[in-house]
Amino acid sequence: MRSRFLGLSLLALAACGGPKPAAPDAPAPVIDVREVAAADGYGDGGDNVTAIAFWSHPSVNFESLLLASTDKGLKAFNIETGDQVAMSEGPAAAALAVAYSGTGPAAQGYAVTQSAGAYHFYAIGNDAPSLTPLTTGNPAAGSAAFCVSGTTLYEAGDNKLTARDLSLTAKTAAIGAARQVASVDGVVACHVEDRSGDVITISKDGAIKRVTPSSGESFGLTLVDGLMADASAVVLTTTPEPESAAGGAIAVLDGKNAIIRLFDLVDGHALGAVRIKATFDLDEIISARTISAGYGNYGGVYRDGALAVVTAGVTAGAGAPIRLVPWNGVLAALSLPIGETVNPRDPHPAGKDEGVLSIEFQQP
Secondary structure (H helix, E strand, C coil): CHHHHHHHHHHHHHHCCCCCCCCCCCCCCCCCEEEEECCEEECCCCCCEEEEEEECCCCCHHHCEEEEEECCEEEEEECCCCCEEEEECCCCCCEEEEEEECCHHHCEEEEEEEECCEEEEEEECCCCCCEEECEEECCCCCCCCEEEECCEEEEEECCEEEEEEEEECCCEEEECCCEEEEECCCEEEEEEECCCCEEEEEECCCEEEEEECCCCEEEEEEECCCCCCCEEEEEEEECCCCCCCEEEEEEEEECCCCEEEEEECCCCCEEEEEEEECCCCCCCCCCEEEEEEECCCCCHHHCCCEEEEEECCCCCCCCCCEEEEEHHHHHHHCCCCCCCECCCCCCCCCCCCCCCCCCCCCCC
């Protein structure tokens, strides 16, 4: 009877204009998340990996590198073998990008990192894997949200997108003064679409836009309610034959839940979401720190490019902190067709008759 009287009292209180029970929170949107397997794990179990990026060798696909900034320095891993092939000591980076100077087999690649409000540059060796630090002028011009295309560095902050000219040599890097190219709001990441030169911006409110630096015009690709953008990446491809038109994807990481959401690079529609599952020798990723994508032909299962995911909270003995997933595996998990990889720096794209390896993971 006590519970009955209490219920009647609450009803009477509500009728008299007293406090009303709070409305329940709106349910979170349901996302169909597919599982995909990583083919390889890179790095030592104790590595604290803070940022990653892909470098495509200008002439030899199988010599391409995955770069990883750690608290021990910048490391380079051969994508085909997973071996660490170079390292340069330095501070852990909050962000990492790759820049190229020149075209064809002689194109010079540079790793660009940002830490403690300063940029750091490293020349990447073509003939033998190496990371050579450059003497940098104006290093304190760092911005956490930056991206690079050729000799132009874009920075996003203070509701504007600015550009700086880069002058890169074998030993030095000079950074020009910032000039505004567009007005943007709340941008937390940017990526250069190498095919057109447009800049893809991702804002904390879920807005994904395409900005044309030459005119400052922007085009909204999509607005995603509740988008968690802890990290992001862009993949360039063509659409499947017979169209073979411009295609690709924008990958956005929800690190807390280790979910990677994908959106079409051309019109912004949702492509699906994936999570890295456990295999016979690699644990599933419960939470993730950052991601990167490479859209070169790296050979073997990575012929169509790769998605790299860094686990969060890595401790010694916990296994490789970086997981590498074949891009064709991501598309297969989402039942999406595969187009050709697009890499403007690759002078010898894979032929149509080149064999493709596939690996099916089975639990023991």
